[in-house]
Amino acid sequence: MRDVLDEVAVWYGADIRFAVATVIRTWSSSPRAVGATMAVSESGEVIGSVSGGCVEGAVYDVAQEVLRTGVPQTVSYGVSDDDAFNVGLTCGGTVELFVQAIDAGVFPGLEILIDAASAQQPVATATVVDGPASLGSRLVLTQSDVTGSLGAEQLQRAVVEGTRGMLEHGTTGMLRLGRNGERRVDELSVFVESYAPPPRLVVFGAIDFAAAMARIGKFLGYRVTVCDARPIFATRARFPEADEVVVKWPHKYLDEIHVDERTVLCVLTHDPKFDIPLLELALRTSAGYIGAMGSRRTHNDRLARLREAGMTESELGRLRSPIGLDLGARTPEETAVSIAAEIISSFHGGTGRALTDTSLPIHRETLAGR
Structure with a gap:
């Protein structure tokens, strides 16, 4: 969410509800990298991009649905060249996105994220995007604190450890763990986005x-x-x-x-x-x-x-x-x-x-x- 964080901060400060679509996986010639974000406010305003203009129309519709229902969704575009063309992803690549409605109740650590990123201090988010844990549950990690909960203590400990390692290297990507945080088990996908200071x-x-x-x-x-x-x-x-x-x-x-x-x-x-x-x-x-x-x-x-x-x-x-x-x-x-x-x-x-x-x-x- 780094690329739209300043605008999102304004919405958050004004108590405007919005949905965020984030690229969590890519294959082949995807036009935007993992971590690219598009946000849609409840009034229909759009900021950011997840494909350089290819699939934004389809993502906008998903974001509106997520805002109505409050239920997060994982969506993919471009499984084949034909499918890609149908939604506008003419490059033929594939993107997978996680779309979630955001407000203070869903993302209690957003203010911490905004403040840390604004001060150019290292901060990361870890969001459950697939698996048996609560979909969309999230942690916000600074160098000294952890905000939020993923439920199981062992899972939380494993995610905190993995996220801190990724933050140290400024890495954005996926952690795959067991439901209780087991290594080398692929039951649960946690998307980690690092907000390291600029190089x-x-x-x-x-x-x-x-x-x-x-x-x-x-x-x-x-x-x-x-x-x-x-x-x-x-x-x-x-x-x-x-x-x-x-x-x-x-x-x-x-x-x-x-x-x-x-x-x-x-x-x-x-x-x-x-x-x-x-x-x-x-x-x-x-x-x-x-x-x-x-x-x-x-x-x-x-x-x-x-x-x-x-x-x-x-x-x-x-x-x-x-x-x-x-x-x-x-x-x-x-x-x-x-x-x-x-x-x-x-x-x-x-x-x-x-x-x-x-x-x-x-x-x-x-x-x-x-």
Whole structure:
């Protein structure tokens, strides 16, 4: 529900009843990922999308029925290409959705979810979508508390444990357990949606290319930091889209912040006095993407310096340099697109080739936390 949470919060605050349809499973070329949400208010207002426009009309009708009856439903669209076409899912993929009416009585932890997500604090929901437990029963988990009940104590304990593990990695997906929480038993399906804080994009080097990267990074949903040791360049006026602008030596700043597998590090300084100590540290972090700008000559010189500093070939193999995909980019904005394309490709297993030249699935499994 992350993609509609702000609007849903307004409805909830105004005591407006609504239904939420969430994608809980996908097969083949599903146009939206697991976790995509569409909400329908009791007055008929619609927000969000579960298929990019393919099956929203059919889902709207189900949501209206759920609002009338109060009974949750699990629905699927696109079992075959013909069936898909009948409801508008012309891509031929398959989506399964869980549709449930929401109000304070059904979702007592919604306010906790809204507050935690707004404060960018980790929070997750775990909802029973199939099996012998009460359909639609739900837990809301923060780092310290659990709100809600699934009934059986053993089941609740197992779901809390599994959900906390998924929240730690920012993962959204399905837990399958026995009716009493048994592992390796497939009686009960619990859909877990993690609301991890947005991933970080740290851009080193306060240049015009960094301004373009800050803009596209925000567009892609990152928390963006621009860092440079030169105060005359690292100013808020030059980078209004960035969440923060830091004046500090890049390697010192990197040493101070938390870096995880969702973090993106873009080194745009192409100056050895900044690059080498920064990349020595960056390539030994768990960052999911590390790219450095510069010509091929600069890249070769950089590799030689890093080898002299004791970096291994395995560590150097993580470096994307020259940064970005070969799009023929020239302007800062075009270059930012090429870098963003490489970032997306690296996290989602893309090839970087034209789709017309490939036969792989268009939509890939999203890596944890993306």
